[in-house]
Amino acid sequence: MAKYSARGGFGMNAAQKQQAQMQRIMELQKQMEEKQQNVEAQEFTASAGGGVVSATVNGKKELTKLSIQPDAVDPQDVEMLEDLILSAVNEAIRQADSAMNTAMNSFTSGLGLGNLGL
DSSP states (O other): OOETTTEEOOOOOOHHHHHHHHHHHHHHHHHHHHHHHHHHHHHEEEEEEETTEEEEETOHHHHHHEEEEEGGOOOOHEEEEHHHHEEEEEEEHHHHHHHHHHHHHHHTTTTGGGGTTO
8 A cells, every 4th residue: 555645645655756766767878878879880971172072971970981082192291191091090989979969868858867967
């Protein structure tokens, strides 16, 4: 039989509340992991130098593909090619970061974590 309290009427006891909170936390953790896995499965591609260099990374920020057009290869100017590669890779990583941040922010925005200082 449920206990009656003047404040809460017939409600859950402390153990039931704790169990309900733990269940909710587990559900939220599962949802967060699913969002994270969805982003990690995506690919993000960026190019540099008008498309002569392109880089693709996955949501885990692992470089999965690098494409260099033959006209970008100048043995006399290797430094330019290196800069183009770095630029394309870094932009693809920024895209992956942005997607992950968006996914996590959309998840956490409804949780009311501001009250916890998070």
